[in-house]
Amino acid sequence: MTHATSTGPAIVAEGLVKRFGDTTALDGVDLEVASGTVLGVLGPNGAGKTTAVRILATLLRPDAGRAVVAGHDLAAAPHRVREAIGLTGQYAAVDETLTGAENMLLIGRLLGLSRTAARARGADLLGRFGLADAAQRAAKTYSGGMRRRLDLAASLVGSPRVLYLDEPTTGLDPRSRNDLWDIVRGLVADGVTVLLTTQYLDEADRLADDIVVIDHGRVIATGTPAELKARTGAQTLSVRPADAAHLPTVAAALAALDHAAPETSGDQVSVRVADADVLPHLVRRLDADGVAVAELSLRNPSLDEVFLSLTGRPAESGAAQNEVPA
Amino acid sequence: MTAATVARVSPAAALQQTLTLSWRSLVQIRHNPMELLDLSITPIMFVLLFTYVFGGAIADSPQQYLQFMLPGIIVQNTIFATMYTGMGLNSDLTKGVFDRLRSLPIARSAPLAGRILADTVKQAWAIALLLAIGFALGFRAPGGVLGILAATGLMLLFALAAAWIAVLVGVLASDPEKVQVYGFTVMFPLTFTSNIFVQTESMPGWLQAWVKVNPVTLLADAMRGLMVGGPVARPVVLSLVWGAVIALVFAPLAVRAVRRRV
Incomplete structure (x- = not known):
């Protein structure tokens, strides 16, 4: 399957609202991501980034608002949306007791590939992400960086046109982070649209074509990294x-x-x-x-300084407590 | 909304996905031998201990006690085993695997159905193991193969109903260990306040009242009736009624809890 390079935006969200009890996680968020580009969604912990991703990945229903992903309405055709997306969460969502190859086989089979095709697709992706040698080992023996790469590989089995990366490098060492960035750049070069949430401003600076800053469930700034930097003056x-x-x-x-x-x-x-x-x-x-x-x-100014001036607090203040010992 | 605009998963594809997810749960055993040990050693130990330690004291001989106790111990072990469904589900929820599965274009029921199917296979394995040990120690089943199959079928059917309780607990608990705590604090008294190990008549009156209606007692009686002999119709029907009630109460609660949690 080749990636459809439609000219329209890959993701359009309008007025997304989500409440959990008394807490308003999203308070009317609009997003637009052009096909084949990377949107960096920036914000401190609890800003609503993950909630937005979960809604756009059909895992949560918004209380208000609508969104179209890869040409399909979230509410009306969630199955079609799922066919077009890949999701890599904050916590590497692989089955730790299974080997890397078995994890890939599982996803391939669930997506309707034959056993042979699923094995081949799995081996191909594991090879691309430097996991060929570890393919027969249980995922629980993997390092944090390897687990993230396996998670990302698993989300690519179905050749998604839209990829959600929810804090993909939180808790990773700089080397693993760089590896992951290279992979993401490669995917974008292949035409994949990426929505990336991150607390790391340098990550958004390096990967994103456009940036949306979310705080308290609202979009407080949008623009290219350069525009945002210029904005503080x-x-x-x-x-x-x-x-x-x-x-x-x-x-x-x-x-x-x-x-x-x-x-x-x-x-x-x-x-x-x-x-x-x-x-x-x-x-x-x-x-x-x-x-x-x-x-x-x-x-x-660095994006950190931009962030500070926009939200009144440093971006990574919460990052240390949130690091996953993966 | 018509089928043309909204793709749905065909029943055949849903079945395939359920089987694939069952495979996943069963393959886990290969990598986690502790689970197999838990599934196999515990029942073997229980049968051996109860037969030889308590057998002579409770019944006239270990042999005679085995005839009485083996069907009951199968009930206890299988009901305990339903907790694995809750623990596995909880682990999938807390580790994000459930999200990954739900983000795929697969049948919404497949993750849960696949897990429950795999757990039914594990329970069948444990029942077979218990029967094998029993026969090796001298258990005899006048009910024949048919009686054994009927008893096993009834047990697994009841376990399917009880699995909804496990699903509910698995969704509500914050981590797999809490599911296990529940298993001990609820399942232990539930299975022991029955007639699986001793005759109801040996207990105080107030306890007897509960023991007589405890589904564990009724199931044990049904399995004894089917395999060893004795009344069949009443305990089988009442066991099925209990199973139906449990499913009717807990399935909606569990499904609602799953929807809320995710």
Whole structure:
């Protein structure tokens, strides 16, 4: 099966609402993902990211709103939606007692492949994800990264056109995370549409074409990573004096530039500035103060800073408690 | 909504999916020998212990006691075994496997049906094992092959009804260990306040009142009647009534709980 490269969006969601008792998990979320692109859904823990994915994967019914996935209405044709999607959850949803090959065989058979075809498809995907050697071992002996790759491989058995990745790298070491990113890039190159939820801003920055920031069940910002960074308007000016003893002098100089309070971390001082014109003033002042500068930089905000300014709190504050010892 | 716009799973495909998911549950045994040990060793140990430790004291001889106790111990063991359905389901729910299965274009009933079918196979295996041990120790079944098959069939049918309780517990519990705790705190008194090990008449009057209507007693009587001899119609009918009542009460509760949880 080839991936239909329809020109329309792969996912359109309008006004999704979901309540659990008194808690409103989603409070009218709109999403649109163009075919063959990656949408990064960013938000802190409990923002509603997973609820949105579960609704779009037909696992939960929204209390209000509608969505069309791969051309099929969620409410009217959930079976058709399921035929088009792949889901990789936050917790690697593989049967730990089965081997990698058996897990793949299980999914293949459930999708209607013959035993031979299911084995072949499983072996092919396991090979692609570097799991060929581990195919005959029980999944519970796999490392966290291997389990995620097996989970992802299992969600690709049916060649989905739309893939949901719900915090696919939470709790993974940097190397495994990089491996997974490469796999996702490969899938997108093949025309798969990806909806990725993450708490890691660098992940969204590297993978996503567009980003939606969700907080308290609402979309609070959308745009490309560059647009979001531009939106906060502020750049960060950092100065590292050659001599750490000059740090207070540098801080004082930076404080004099703008209204924002400079922050000293390690051997450098940073301040957010709205206008790059302050640079010549700063250089003159530091020169007058007799400070030798080892490094001076003016850079655009990172997504972390964007997130902080949008939500009023750092993105990864909850990440540490949420890490899965997979 | 017409069939043209909404794809449905054909009955043949649903059956295939159920069988595939049963295969999955049964293949697990190969990788987790502890489960097979649990399924096999416990019944063997129970039969041996009860026959030789209590047999002489409760009945005139171990031999005679075996005739009385083996049908009952099959009932107890099978009812205990229904908890595996709850534990397996709970593990699938907490580990996200259930979500993965439900996100596939398969029959909505297949994950549950596949698990229950596999558990029925496991229960049949345990019953066969118990009967084999029994026969080796001198159990005799005048009811013949037909009687044994009828008794086994009745037992498995009742276990299917009881599986709904296990499903409900499996969905409501926060982890598989809690399901096991339930198994011990409810199943133990339920199966022991019956006539599977001792005659009802040996118990105090207030307990007898319950023992006489306990489905475990009725099932044990039915299985004795079918395999060894004695009244058949009344205990069989009452066992089926109990099974029907349990299914009617717990199936809707369990299905509702599954829908809520996921």
